[in-house]
Amino acid sequence: MSPVELTGEMLIGASDVFGSSGTFTGRDPRTGEDLKPVYGLGDRTEVEQAAGLAWDAFRSYRQTDGETRAAFLDRIAANLEAVTGELVTRVVTETGIAEPRVRGELARTVSQLRLFGRVLREGSWIGARIEPPLPDRKPLPRPDLRQRKIPLGPVAVFGASNFPLAFSVAGGDTASALAAGCPVIVKAHSSHPGTSEIVGRAIRAAVAESGLPEGVFSLLYGRGSKLGTALVADPRVRAVGFTGSRGGGLALAATAAARPVPIPVYAEMSSVNPVFLLPGALSDAPEDLGAAFVTSLTTGTGQLCTNPGLVFAVDSPALEIFLESAAASVSATPAAPMLSQSICSAFSEGVQRYAAHPAVQPVAAGGPGESIDAAGVTHLFTTTGSAFLADKSLHEEVFGAASLVVRIEDASALPLIVEALEGQLTATIHAGAADLHLAGQLLPELELKVGRIIFNGWPTGVDVGQAMVHGGPYPSTYDGRSTSVGTLAIERFLRPVAYQDLPEPLCPAGLDDANELGIFRQLDGTYGRA
Amino acid sequence: MSPVELTGEMLIGASDVFGSSGTFTGRDPRTGEDLKPVYGLGDRTEVEQAAGLAWDAFRSYRQTDGETRAAFLDRIAANLEAVTGELVTRVVTETGIAEPRVRGELARTVSQLRLFGRVLREGSWIGARIEPPLPDRKPLPRPDLRQRKIPLGPVAVFGASNFPLAFSVAGGDTASALAAGCPVIVKAHSSHPGTSEIVGRAIRAAVAESGLPEGVFSLLYGRGSKLGTALVADPRVRAVGFTGSRGGGLALAATAAARPVPIPVYAEMSSVNPVFLLPGALSDAPEDLGAAFVTSLTTGTGQLCTNPGLVFAVDSPALEIFLESAAASVSATPAAPMLSQSICSAFSEGVQRYAAHPAVQPVAAGGPGESIDAAGVTHLFTTTGSAFLADKSLHEEVFGAASLVVRIEDASALPLIVEALEGQLTATIHAGAADLHLAGQLLPELELKVGRIIFNGWPTGVDVGQAMVHGGPYPSTYDGRSTSVGTLAIERFLRPVAYQDLPEPLCPAGLDDANELGIFRQLDGTYGRA
Incomplete structure (x- = not known):
């Protein structure tokens, strides 16, 4: 591909539109410098256009076969790889994320797209179930029944600031929605507009190269x-993918619920x-x-969704060694640099809240x-189990590299601690051979609170x-019945x-008697490829 | 089992509680006669008790194995069969549903419980996925990852009036929630309290016979x-199953969304x-x-969720013959008798609305x-396609045996009609050999609107x-991503x-390397029993 020339335009289907509702620019969080070009902000008009194109595209896109959509996702991946140099440079400049991590995130993003391609080629995702007719069944004959899963419709995706590639324009929400057969309208995160435009143009090129209708993808700035x-209120939008703050997610959920026809909101919001x-x-090492x-x-200056913000351990000499080691590190x-000045300010406020709390002691900084313009300084604090249980404000996420080590008097307090926790993306248990019984007691409690449980590792x-x-x-x-990463x-x-x-x-394909796709499905209650 | 003595008490775990917030009785819709006994109404106190017991029970119930829960469902089924005589009599008396249909509904209810028992014994419902570790993967090793599905927690079930067995106390919501490992708290429908009590006592007996904690099931009146x-606001309740009116379903959804921790509401609300x-x-027959x-x-005096309330056909001599035949029938x-006086009144109002509409003509009554006290009189009306498109009030459900036949000028108007429809449980296409092309055009449009598409049959x-x-x-x-009937x-x-x-x-069972349960699962992306 030839170098991408950034224009500051929204990508509305095949059209370039420079928004007329004000402008903004990216900013280098390392220097505070505004970055070219200037981006034009969109409004309702562009939402209308993108949603109209998406709905039109949905009618044919949802009927494309698995190979077509898989090849489309592969093309997006290849188009991203083809602009690796300028993409990595722009991500580093707009987000301050170190280049090796950006390259890793790009690799993850393209492999994620190809993973969903493999899901599509494998084909079992349609969840086919067939019950052949039983004309002689008493008291009533059984009809022929065939079940499959179909896509919901156009999906609004809100790019996240902390993964400018993997959770943004061509991230997990976009990959899974496109795989499902849903056109995608992305609202770019305003902290990386240039990154968004480069990625958006790569997707748009793949749409054209795949011969798909233009409305399969649009990119808006607001x-x-x-x-x-x-966007969430538009009747043609049928689901929402979001990663960001709790306030932002809840606002979108409220908008979605207030529509004449409510829609699901998959919002990833906060986790400690x-x-x-x-x-x-702990005493082993x-x-x-x-x-x-x-x-x-x-990792990532503490700005990962799975950042370990709380550590619980029984007060002991081993804990002192742990803290000394952690403090040294x-x-x-x-x-x-943090991702943006506003994230940096919120982080500083969170750190100040810890520092000013009478039951919290600083360990190290x-x-x-x-x-650095938006500098993220690592902080470690301690508190006690009773203080933690007494003050819910200590349960809140401080987004960035700050963590609170909670000293517990006795392991028997752990179930109470777990019960007091809010819902989380992850929980991590470090358990030695002697801890298996205790780990076995904690595990079912943690299952009720989290989506992933890690043993003897770290959540990031x-x-x-x-x-x-x-x-x-x-x-x-917002909806704990699902995942935003992985093929599910x-x-x-x-x-x-x-x-x-x-x-x-x-x-439809996949529901035929012969199972020409050769997919895994359920036939009369039995799973197989029959 | 010995005959059930109806007491009018709520079943709160193992305790009988006569509610102190007023009383009510069942009523025979055939005669208007109040039925014994008097039922005591509960309030927040009993909700608290039932929810507390349910949460306690959840911790152990969710850990029971498939065979334990399957045997429990089988016991409920057997206990219901053991009281067939008095149960059928009470249903007929409370609902006016004819005895043969009640017997059919009971058969359906017990077979539904046993069907979920088979799902549990088969075991694949946990959705096991295993990715073995790849310690040598570059750039990062892959950890060992194992995924399964776990139950959400106690479920509030609202009994429906129109299926006093199959969608009520031991109906589909209860069977699927208990199968999933969720305790159930039922709010009985006030139109069949005696039926609810008989069924509730059968479930409670099965809880005890199965050695399960009492909080697995409670039955409340309100x-x-x-x-x-x-009930929906209680923090220990984690999901809601409801079948009833749109207003009722939306009120529960609003309550669920306003909780500090929102929960899913599976409300089946209305369908034409x-x-x-x-x-x-049409011209064939x-x-x-x-x-x-x-x-x-x-069927069911028109009070089935899948009652055919709208019929679309092109104006033709064959349509006149259809209408004459239908009018004669x-x-x-x-x-x-309809299910209750209030349902009967609402039905009469709906019929009056049709009768008073300037673009609607009566065909037959x-x-x-x-x-009969709550008499349901069948009504058939016609209107035109343009009148239907012009007036959304003609799209609304009239719950009962009234239907509107819409005369279309030309088959080319059908896609427009489909697009104007609200979401529906079902759509039905009668297509002869000559109609396949047209049916093929309608099918994808209908997929966007409904959950089940029937060919050459009827939705009931x-x-x-x-x-x-x-x-x-x-x-x-309220949430079109699921089904309330069937094993899904x-x-x-x-x-x-x-x-x-x-x-x-x-x-946990099912995620072991050996797959001792022998369930169907996904191993490193491949489906099978490995």
Whole structure:
């Protein structure tokens, strides 16, 4: 591909539209410098246009076969790889994320697109169920019944700031919605408009190269909540994917519920990702655990959804060693740019809240960041189990590299702690051989609170695969019945339909007697490829 | 079992509680006579008690194995069969439904319970997915990841009036929630309290016989929305199953969304179940179709969720024959008792609305019902396609045996008609060999509007099996991503959880390497029993 020339335009189907509702620019969080070009903000008009095109496109796009959509996702991946150089440069400039991590995130993003391609080629995602007719059944004959899953319709995707590639324009929500057969309208995150435009143009090129209708993809820019609200309220939009703040997610959910026809909102909102250091594991290797914890805490300058914001451990000499080790690692961690000045300000406020809390003690702080505009300085604090239980404000997420180590008097208090927690994306248990009984007691309690439970590891680093769950009870997500990472994410954008006594010539692919697609399905209650 | 003595008490776990917030009785809709005993109404206190017991029970009930829960469902079925005589008598007395249909509904109810028992014994419902570790993967090793589905928590079930067995205390919502591992708290429908008590006592006996904690099941009585609102607002209740009016369903959904922690509401609310008589099918057998239509229309005195309330056909001589045949059948249909006086009044108002509409003509009315207290008299009307498109009030459900035949000028208007329709549980297409092309055009449009599409049959008669979908886009249900009938209904009460590097001794059943349950699952992206 030739180099992408950034224009500041929205991509509305095949049209370039420079928004007329004001302008904004990206900004380098390392220097505070405004970045070219200027971006034009859209409003209701562009939402209307994009939604109209998306609905038109839906009628044919949803009928495309698995191979067509898989090849489309592969093309998006290839188009992104073809602009790796300028894309990586722009992401680094707009977000301050270090280049190796950006390259890793790009690899994850393209492999995610190809993973959904494999899901489509495999084909079992349609959830086919067939019950052959039983004309002689008493008291009533059984009709021929065939069930499959079909896509919901156009999906509004809100790009996240903290994963400018993997959870943004061509991220997990977009990949899973396109895989399901749903056109996508992305509202770009305003902290990385150039990244969004580069990725958006790569998707749009793939739409054209695949011969798909232009409305399969649009990219809009909007400031504040106005454009996003209009998008969620549009009758042609049928589901929402969002990763961001709790306030933002709840506002979209309220808009979606107030529509004449409500729609599902898959909003990932906040998570503190508690870590439980059980006594055996802690005394086995307190120093190593302390260092490894800080590595997880500071990954991405602490701005990952699965950042470990709370650590629970029984007061003990081993815990002191853990804290000393963690403190040394924190002190040795240089400040790094955060994603934006507003995220940096919110982080500083959260750190101040900890620092000013009478029951919270500082343990260590990382290197200062005088030379960085939006500097994220790592912080570690401690408090007690009773203080934690007494004050819900200590349960809240501080988005960034700050964590609170909670000293518990006795392991018997852990179930009470777990019960007091809000819903989380993850929980982590460090358990040695001596801790298995206690871990077994905690596990069922944690299952009620989280979407993923990690043993003897760290919550950051979400593997994109078939068995991942990146979701969890409210408020970690608005709808805890799903995942936003991994192949199960496709189910968010599907619903079942049954056909009774369907004439054979009208039978959709995958529901035919011969199973020409060779997919896994359920036939008369039995699973197989028959 | 010994005969059930009705006491008018609520069943709160193992306790009998006569509510102290007023009383009510059942009523025979055939005679208007109040039925003994008097029932005591509950309030917030009993909701608290039932929810507390349910939450306590959930912790152990959700951990029971498939065989335990299957045997429990089988016991409920057997206990219901053991009281067949008195149960059938009471249903007939409280609802006016004819005895043969009540017996059929009981058979359906017990077979539904046993069907979910088979789902549990088969075991694949947990949706196991395993990704073995890849320690040598670059750039990062893959951890061991295992995913399964776990139950949400206690479920509030609101009994429906029109299926006093199959959609009530031991109906589909209860069966699927109990199968999923969720305790159930039923708010009985006030039109069949005696039926509810008999069924409730059968379930409670099964709880005890199965050695399960008492809180697995409770049965409450409440008038108006107060008790139901308290139930949906209780923090220990984690999902709602409801079948009833649109207003009722929306009120519960609003309560659920306003909770500190919102929960899913599976509300089946209203459906007019359009029938499309395509020209070839209509001219092939207009007379037979007319008679068969009225059989479907009048089944259950028209009070089935899938009652065919709208019929679309191109104006033609064959349509006149259809209407004559249908009119003859309607005229020959005697009045029958409706489920309650309030349903009967609402039905009469709906019929009056049709009769008073300037663009609606009466076709026929059934036999009068002077001797019946809540008499449902069958009515058939016609209107034109343009009148239908012009007036949304003609799209609304009239709950009961009234239907509107819409005369279309030309088959080319059908897509426009479909697009104007609200979401529906079902749509029906009568298509002859000559209609296949037209049917093929309508099918994708109807898929966007409904949960089940029937060919050359009638929407009433919902087969309870593996491939059924009884659900559909809003407003036919509040959440069109699911079904309330058939085995897929279990998924409403589940959510996925992933385990990363789980120690082998803590591995839940179904996620073990050996697959000792022998369930169908996904291993490294491939489906099978490995």
